[in-house]
Amino acid sequence: MSNEKIIIVGGGGAGVSAAQAIRSVNSTIPVTIVTKESIKPYFRPVLTSLLESLDGENKKGFFVKDEQWFLDNNIEFITDFNVAKIDSENKTLVNSNGMSLSWSKLIIATGSEPLVIPDAFRHRKNVFTVRTIEDTRRLYNFISGVSSVLISGGGLLGLEAAWYILRRGITVHVSEYFKRLLPRQLDEDGGAYLTDIISKSGVKLHTGACIKDFSGETYLDVVLDNGEELKAGCIVYSVGVKSSFPELTPEPPKLERGIIVDEHMRSSIDNIYACGDCAQFGNFIPALWMVALKQGETAGKNAAGGDAVYQHQLYPAMLKAFDTHVMSVGSIEGSFIENRTANSFMRLFHDENGNSKGAWCIGDPQRATKLIKMVKDSSPAESSVFH
Numbered sequence: 001m002s003n004e005k006i007i008i009v010g011g012g013g014a015g016v017s018a019a020q021a022i023r024s025v026n027s028t029i030p031v032t033i034v035t036k037e038s039i040k041p042y043f044r045p046v047l048t049s050l051l052e053s054l055d056g057e058n059k060k061g062f063f064v065k066d067e068q069w070f071l072d073n074n075i076e077f078i079t080d081f082n083v084a085k086i087d088s089e090n091k092t093l094v095n096s097n098g099m100s101l102s103w104s105k106l107i108i109a110t111g112s113e114p115l116v117i118p119d120a121f122r123h124r125k126n127v128f129t130v131r132t133i134e135d136t137r138r139l140y141n142f143i144s145g146v147s148s149v150l151i152s153g154g155g156l157l158g159l160e161a162a163w164y165i166l167r168r169g170i171t172v173h174v175s176e177y178f179k180r181l182l183p184r185q186l187d188e189d190g191g192a193y194l195t196d197i198i199s200k201s202g203v204k205l206h207t208g209a210c211i212k213d214f215s216g217e218t219y220l221d222v223v224l225d226n227g228e229e230l231k232a233g234c235i236v237y238s239v240g241v242k243s244s245f246p247e248l249t250p251e252p253p254k255l256e257r258g259i260i261v262d263e264h265m266r267s268s269i270d271n272i273y274a275c276g277d278c279a280q281f282g283n284f285i286p287a288l289w290m291v292a293l294k295q296g297e298t299a300g301k302n303a304a305g306g307d308a309v310y311q312h313q314l315y316p317a318m319l320k321a322f323d324t325h326v327m328s329v330g331s332i333e334g335s336f337i338e339n340r341t342a343n344s345f346m347r348l349f350h351d352e353n354g355n356s357k358g359a360w361c362i363g364d365p366q367r368a369t370k371l372i373k374m375v376k377d378s379s380p381a382e383s384s385v386f387h
């Protein structure tokens with residue numbers, strides 16, 4: 001009897017995409033997904049919107065695959081299985097309860113975890129992050145009893161969370177380390193335009209400011225490092241993520257910010273693949289849903305004996321909140337053409353030959369789609385795109 005068995009560690013987007021890809025090339029090899037969450041794979045990007053209403057958990061599209069899909073595809077799915085250690089020599093893994101499983105090929109798809117709640121604050125009461133459905137439910141319930149919330153981090157996720165919490169009638173403060181919003185996605189004028197929209201919504205923005213300290217139990221008295229003081233029922237940290245993966249023995253794979261993988265999503269250790277937020281392809285980790293799916297697909301096909309190659313594409317960053325739509329793609333430096341209407345503002349950046357290389361667009365989703373295409377195709381940057 002064959003000892004072949006593929007285990008996927010991590011039941012997020014990358015993990016389930018890997019399982020699907022395995023089945024696209026091999027219908028019989030045993031496949032098991034283990035995950036430390038207590039729930040089947042769900043669409044993680046929806047979590048921030050659940051801070052307004054947990055009803056979204058029951059809506060179509062929350063789960064990536066329904067129960068029947070796992071049965072039909074003969075994919076074993078084990079929840080509450082926290083992999084503590086992987087032994088690449090004996091091809092086993094063990095969870096935090098000491099339960100061991102064997103594999104012939106392993107796909108690590110363990111995602112990432114929220115970054116840097118300073119150690120001094122990590123275990124204090126009333127401090128939250130939003131990474132899992134459990135985190136989201138906990139925060140949702142907690143803020144039912146408070147009148148104001150401070151979000152530390154005014155990036156895309158922090159702003160989205162701010163919007164959905166604001167819609168519950170709760171006062172929302174956002175403290176942002178940078179002097180202006182979304183400096184990676186918008187230039188100074190774009191940032192100022194968005195700041196205006198957000199300030200008018202009622203969110204209290206504190207830019208160029210980090211939390212210095214806070215005290216209190218029921219209500220936190222917070223001091224920012226620019227000297228401002230405010231009161232909040234809780235603090236939500238949204239300051240980025242870092243790759244997360246279990247210990248590998250006897251040798252770790254090559255690591256930098258994540259598990260280093262080649263274009264086949266192979267790690268430096270034979271028969272071990274990595275994909276999604278825990279994997280580093282090239283010199284960066286995009287931490288995007290679509291990238292996790294594509295990398296999972298590549299890892300799954302190759303683990304099942306295929307020869308798939310991952311090619312990184314340009315994916316736009318989006319924010320749908322504050323009754324507007326923000327898109328940013330590619331490089332937003334240098335020469336540009338622009339368009340401004342009563343409700344929108346956009347810029348298309350081009351290289352010295354006049355070819356599109358980046359864009360941002362606030363308030364016009366349709367035009368945003370066109371701009372993305374122009375940047376992806378490096379089309380000549382012509383102002384007809386605005387009309």
Ligand SMILES: Cc1cc2nc3c(=O)[nH]c(=O)nc-3n(C[C@H](O)[C@H](O)[C@H](O)COP(=O)(O)OP(=O)(O)OC[C@H]3O[C@@H](n4cnc5c(N)ncnc54)[C@H](O)[C@@H]3O)c2cc1C
Pocket residue numbers: 009010011012013014015034035036037044045046047048081082083084109110111112130131132157244245246275276277278286287288289290292
């Ligand atoms: C609130 C929020 C909003 C987002 N919005 C967007 C968006 O709008 N657009 C976008 O492109 N991306 C967005 N993202 C990012 C996107 O969700 C991630 O890039 C994507 O989920 C990565 O998928 P993954 O499968 O690699 O990791 P994950 O989705 O993190 O899944 C990893 C799984 O592995 C499990 N795991 C971890 N360690 C272990 C272990 N030791 N043992 C067993 N299981 C383990 C985890 O519990 C988890 O279930 C958002 C993320 C969050 C948190």
